[in-house]
Amino acid sequence: MVDTETTDGIEGVGDDFPADPYKYYNRWREQGPVHRVRLANGMRVWVVTGYEEGRTALADPRLRKNVAGMSDALRRAGGEALQSADLQALAAHMLNSDPPDHTRLRKLVSKAFTPRRVAESRPHIEEITAGLLDEMAGRDEVDLLQAFANPLPVTVICELLGVPFADRTAFQAWTKVLVGTAHDMADADTARREMSGYLQDLMADKRTRPGEDLLSGLMQPSDDGDRLTEPELVSMAFLLLLAGHETTVNLIGNGTYALLRDAAQFHALREEPARIPAAVEELMRYDGPVGWATVRYTDEPVRIGDTDIPSGELVHIALGAANRDPARYDRGNRLDIAADAGGHLAFGHGVHFCVGAPLARLEAQIAFTALLQRFPKLELADRAFTPQWQASLLIHGLVELPVRPNGS
Numbered sequence: 498m499v500d501t502e503t504t505d506g507i508e509g510v511g512d513d514f515p516a517d518p519y520k521y522y523n524r525w526r527e528q529g530p531v532h533r534v535r536l537a538n539g540m541r542v543w544v545v546t547g548y549e550e551g552r553t554a555l556a557d558p559r560l561r562k563n564v565a566g567m568s569d570a571l572r573r574a575g576g577e578a579l580q581s582a583d584l585q586a587l588a589a590h591m592l593n594s595d596p597p598d599h600t601r602l603r604k605l606v607s608k609a610f611t612p613r614r615v616a617e618s619r620p621h622i623e624e625i626t627a628g629l630l631d632e633m634a635g636r637d638e639v640d641l642l643q644a645f646a647n648p649l650p651v652t653v654i655c656e657l658l659g660v661p662f663a664d665r666t667a668f669q670a671w672t673k674v675l676v677g678t679a680h681d682m683a684d685a686d687t688a689r690r691e692m693s694g695y696l697q698d699l700m701a702d703k704r705t706r707p708g709e710d711l712l713s714g715l716m717q718p719s720d721d722g723d724r725l726t727e728p729e730l731v732s733m734a735f736l737l738l739l740a741g742h743e744t745t746v747n748l749i750g751n752g753t754y755a756l757l758r759d760a761a762q763f764h765a766l767r768e769e770p771a772r773i774p775a776a777v778e779e780l781m782r783y784d785g786p787v788g789w790a791t792v793r794y795t796d797e798p799v800r801i802g803d804t805d806i807p808s809g810e811l812v813h814i815a816l817g818a819a820n821r822d823p824a825r826y827d828r829g830n831r832l833d834i835a836a837d838a839g840g841h842l843a844f845g846h847g848v849h850f851c852v853g854a855p856l857a858r859l860e861a862q863i864a865f866t867a868l869l870q871r872f873p874k875l876e877l878a879d880r881a882f883t884p885q886w887q888a889s890l891l892i893h894g895l896v897e898l899p900v901r902p903n904g905s
Contacts, residue, residue: 507533507534507535507541508525508532508533508534508535509534509535509536509537510534510535510536510537510890511537514890515886515887515888515889515893516884516885516886518815518817518818518893519817519818519821519830522546522815522817522818522821523830525544525546525818526546526547526818529547529802529803529804530545530547530549530550530551530801530802530804530822531543531544531545531546531547531801531802531803531804532544532546536890540571540574540811541574542574542792542810542811542812542813543801543804543806543810543811543812543813544789544812544813544814544815544818545801545802545812545813545814545815545818545819546815546819546822547802547818547822547824548819548820548822548824548825548826548842549822549824549825550801550802550819551814551815551816551818551819551842552819552840552842552846553801554793554801554812554814555814555842555846555847555849556846556848557799557801557847558595558596559795559797559799560793560794560795560796560799560812561595561793561794561795561796562592562594562595562599562791562792562793562794562849563593563594563595563598564588564589564593564594566794566796567792567794569809570794570809570810573809574810574811587675587689587692587696587731587732587735589728589729589732590602590729590732590733590735590736591603591733591736592736592740592791592849593732593791596848599848599849600848601723602725602729602733603848603852604719604723605719605723605724605725605733606711606715606733606852609657609711609714610852610853610854610856611855612855615855615856615859616859618653618657618856618859619859619863621656622649622653622859622860622863623863623867625649625652625653626649626863626867629645629648629649630645630867630868630871630872632644633645633872633902634871634872634902636902637901637903638878638899638901639899639902640897640898640899640900641750641753641898641899641900642746642895642896642897642898643897645749645864645868646746646747646749646750646864646898647669647742647746649745649749649860649864650741650742650745650746650749650857650860651665651669651742651746653741653742653856654737654738654741654742656710657710657711657741657856658710658711658712658734658737658738658741659703659708659709659710659711659712659713660712660738664695667691667695668695668738669742670688671688671689671692671695672692672738672739672743673887674687674688675688675689675692676739676743676887676889676891676892677887677888677889677892692735693731693735696731696734696735696738697731699712699734700712700716700727700730700731700734703716704716711737712730712734712737715730715733716730737853740851740853741853741856743786743892743894744786744787744851744853744892745786745856745857745860746786746894747786747892747893747894747895748777748780748781748785748786748857748861749860749861749864749865750894750895751784751785751786751893751895752777752780752781752784752861752865753868753875753898753900754784754884754895754898755780755783755784755832756780757876757877757900759832762832762833762834763869763875765834765835766834766869767869767870770866770870772834772835773862773865773866773869774858774862775834775838776834776865777858777861777862777865778839778841779832779833779834779836779838780832780834780861781820781838781841781843781844782820782821782826782838782841782843783821783838784817784832784893785816785817785820785841785893786843786892786893786894787816787817787843787892787893788815788816788889788890788891788892788893789813789814789815789816789817789890789891790813790815790816790845790849791849791891792811792812792813793811793812793813793814794809794810794811794812795808795809795810795812796808799812813890814842816842816845817893819842820841820842820843825840826838844857871902872902872903874901874902874903874904875900875901875902875903875904876900876901876904876905877899877900877901878899878900878901879899882899884896884898885897
């Protein structure tokens with residue numbers, strides 16, 4: 498599909514979108530902060546690209562996320578309704594719910610991701626990081642994603658949830674299909690069925706052999722007697738497993754790639770590691786791991802910016818576009834690790850702000866600190882490297898990142 502193709506005046510999102518979404522964002526922004534587009538699957542959606550408009554929309558209760566209403570909105574937009582049992586089993590989690598259901602579900606898991614609880618995991622994350630870098634040290638060339646950016650957060654989330662690390666190849670293959678746009682319906686149905694079956698078996702095993710992990714804990718009643726239902730347990734496990742590794746993998750991957758393309762900022766950060774926490778925020782703003790926030794729908798007519806969106810329409814907030822809006826960040830499309838990235842929307846905003854943000858931040862800070870200290874000559878394996886990006890609107894991440902840990 499050509500990226501400028503239009504149907505009934507609605508621009509199509511082309512196959513080249515994952516390779517350079519910012520080209521689209523820049524063009525759309527010239528026409529206003531809210532744009533209607535047609536996705537590759539034919540669905541018609543609204544995309545919010547402005548920072549202020551996006552931040553407001555993320556917290557607007559009229560933009561709903563509950564599964565029942567979403568199914569109707571998807572059908573009207575020309576998409577797949579949430580009908581299959583396997584799809585519903587994976588979809589009924591807190592990210593696809595509204596208050597008060599969302600409030601209840603989030604309360605049951607948020608205690609595992611408090612800043613205090615996350616800080617207690619620092620020594621173990623540093624230990625995992627050091628071990629992975631030790632394995633990289635003796636190699637002339639590695640794929641940084643496979644050698645480091647991927648196994649670090651996957652190991653952490655598997656241990657936290659009580660998911661066997663040996664199963665990572667299977668569940669990561671399923672999640673790639675489920676967040677991607679390049680797979681046919683049969684592939685998606687198979688991935689949902691196998692992922693749903695795997696998680697149901699996992700939870701059944703934990704019921705008979707509970708451990709000290711988070712998923713085992715979620716089976717127990719809370720202090721006020723509340724507990725997750727069987728469908729809620731499976732869908733919550735799916736959300737935590739997917740979100741708990743996919744975003745951090747791409748935060749580390751995208752951030753490393755950005756730094757390797759800018760030698761001055763790479764070296765400045767290496768020389769002043771105390772700046773890494775702030776730099777992580779700028780890396781998330783500049784090229785964050787989530788392109789679009791998960792879809793919402795209008796439960797009534799909603800005005801966003803100067804655009805009136807009717808009831809029952811699908812709305813995406815393009816976090817990557819909002820975070821480069823020159824009206825909010827004057828550097829826009831330029832990386833500047835010395836600048837203030839405060840207020841970025843990489844983790845969302847409002848009641849659906851990412852519950853795992855403290856853990857993702859800690860993992861990224863540890864990863865960049867150790868990586869730059871251990872490999873000060875780190876460089877791209879090929880200076881002419883052309884990145885290939887995942888075919889996804891939700892996830893923005895590289896397929897591979899070949900590097901030389903010790904330089905040429």
